[in-house]
Amino acid sequence: MMYNLAIIGGGPAGYTAAAMASNAGMRTVIFEKEQLGGTCLNVGCIPTKTLLYSAKQYHNALAAGKYGVDVEAVKFNFQKMQQRKQKVVRKLVAGVKQRLQNENCQLVAAEAKLMFHNSDKVVIEAAGETFEAERLLICTGSVNFVPPIEGIHDNDAVWDSTAALAATELPASIVIVGGGVIGMEFATLFSELGSRVTVIEAMPRILPQLDTECVDILQDKYRKNGVNILTSTKVTRIDGNWVYFVAEGTEEQVIDADKILVSVGRRANLSGLDNLRVEMQRGAVRVNDMMQTSEKNIFAAGDVTGKIMLAHVASRQAEVAVGYMLKQIPLQRIAYNAIPSVVYTNPEIASVGLTESDLTGKDCVLPIEFVVKKLPMTFSGRFVAENEGETGLCKLIVDKSKKTILGVHAIGNPCSEFIAAASFAVRMGYTLPEFEQVVFPHPTVSEILRETALI
Ligand code: NAD
Numbered sequence: 001m002m003y004n005l006a007i008i009g010g011g012p013a014g015y016t017a018a019a020m021a022s023n024a025g026m027r028t029v030i031f032e033k034e035q036l037g038g039t040c041l042n043v044g045c046i047p048t049k050t051l052l053y054s055a056k057q058y059h060n061a062l063a064a065g066k067y068g069v070d071v072e073a074v075k076f077n078f079q080k081m082q083q084r085k086q087k088v089v090r091k092l093v094a095g096v097k098q099r100l101q102n103e104n105c106q107l108v109a110a111e112a113k114l115m116f117h118n119s120d121k122v123v124i125e126a127a128g129e130t131f132e133a134e135r136l137l138i139c140t141g142s143v144n145f146v147p148p149i150e151g152i153h154d155n156d157a158v159w160d161s162t163a164a165l166a167a168t169e170l171p172a173s174i175v176i177v178g179g180g181v182i183g184m185e186f187a188t189l190f191s192e193l194g195s196r197v198t199v200i201e202a203m204p205r206i207l208p209q210l211d212t213e214c215v216d217i218l219q220d221k222y223r224k225n226g227v228n229i230l231t232s233t234k235v236t237r238i239d240g241n242w243v244y245f246v247a248e249g250t251e252e253q254v255i256d257a258d259k260i261l262v263s264v265g266r267r268a269n270l271s272g273l274d275n276l277r278v279e280m281q282r283g284a285v286r287v288n289d290m291m292q293t294s295e296k297n298i299f300a301a302g303d304v305t306g307k308i309m310l311a312h313v314a315s316r317q318a319e320v321a322v323g324y325m326l327k328q329i330p331l332q333r334i335a336y337n338a339i340p341s342v343v344y345t346n347p348e349i350a351s352v353g354l355t356e357s358d359l360t361g362k363d364c365v366l367p368i369e370f371v372v373k374k375l376p377m378t379f380s381g382r383f384v385a386e387n388e389g390e391t392g393l394c395k396l397i398v399d400k401s402k403k404t405i406l407g408v409h410a411i412g413n414p415c416s417e418f419i420a421a422a423s424f425a426v427r428m429g430y431t432l433p434e435f436e437q438v439v440f441p442h443p444t445v446s447e448i449l450r451e452t453a454l455i
Pocket of ligand 1: 180233
């Protein structure tokens with residue numbers, strides 16, 4: 001049988017595309033060699049957030065006295081946390097499977113290998129069978145990047161994020177190499193559960209892509225809470241449980257830890273694609289705005305495109321690709337200028353759009369005159385009620401002449417839950433006077449967005 005669409009990879013990009021295409025009547029086959037849901041559902045977003053929620057519950061119980069609640073003998077059970085994590089993952093993976101079944105999409109639970117492609121068809125082999133399709137959507141995701149550091153391979157002490165998530169015991173101490181999103185989320189998990197945590201970050205600041213003021217607030221808090229954050233520091237080698245490093249302008253030093261988590265980024269996963277003949281860009285599959293590669297019947301979506309490695313970007317890219325195949329009018333495109341992102345530290349950092357660094361100095365991407373409006377989160381009554389001792393920050397980056405909102409950056413719980421309102425404003429190009437007309441429910445922490453716009 002000739003399929004209309006073959007999809008390799010069942011993560012957020014793959015399963016979103018599969019459900020949409022099947023629903024619209026395309027004969028669709030999707031290949032997944034592990035579990036549906038991909039990195040996000042199985043070894044990424046969902047399991048980390050489940051464990052982080054357990055850690056937060058424990059942390060909150062320890063601090064309950066601040067809220068007039070006496071809790072005695074607070075303990076946690078790491079094995080139970082892990083079991084609950086697995087239960088959550090199983091439930092969500094089953095949900096994805098059900099959704100694809102409901103749409104009559106064919107799932108092949110095996111590794112797919114692209115054998116051949118021309119402008120009329122693609123040929124894929126999986127589970128000893130051959131599949132032909134008019135079009136291919138590549139959704140193979142990404143894999144952990146392993147930096148060339150001596151002693152990193154064949155070392156039981158070294159974890160990647162997948163191994164860290166599968167831990168059966170809590171390490172008494174951990175060195176985290178890379179203070180990016182993965183590194184800081186694991187620093188949060190392990191430090192809240194009582195591990196001794198050291199973060200080694202090569203850049204002058206952890207979370208280098210984010211608003212510097214928000215990051216400084218987080219960094220100060222974590223340091224005060226005992227997390228050892230070493231910036232402008234490079235790991236030189238690893239020997240068993242010993243991590244050797246050099247901080248800018250100093251001699252080599254060494255630290256030991258039960259575990260060493262390496263989280264220095266991810267790379268496009270091109271496995272099974274040896275026969276793919278399309279243009280590449282920095283090790284990833286190059287796509288146009290329609291997620292189409294240099295071959296007109298081959299598309300790609302998600303981390304494999306090397307654009308923004310976020311699950312919500314992947315699923316939106318998949319919608320754009322399938323929308324284009326279906327000739328949907330109006331043509332859809334992704335608004336890359338309005339992609340929200342959240343780092344699930346405690347407190348959370350959430351942002352959308354341009355930062356001050358994007359608009360100034362050597363990282364300038366747009367020469368626009370802008371103003372910054374900012375308020376501590378404590379201007380929200382709900383925030384004060386629920387975040388004893390915290391200050392937080394909300395910042396709006398506004399085009400000086402047009403008054404449009406170009407970016408929003410916040411630190412304070414639960415900013416992950418209201419950043420969507422800010423994304424909407426950035427996406428729709430709202431001006432401050434337009435945004436001010438939006439009524440926010442009171443008392444919610446989201447009101448801080450409007451309060452900041454009004455100053
Ligand atoms: P990242 O790019 O966010 O961070 C990697 C960090 O490692 C950077 O700060 C970099 O400066 C540092 N680094 C690089 N080489 C180093 C070295 N040799 N020594 C010390 N530091 C070094 O990558 P990540 O944290 O691995 O995450 C991978 C991807 O997954 C990212 O695209 C991220 O956005 C995504 N992700 C997102 C979320 C979320 O949205 N909450 C959660 C987890 C992962």
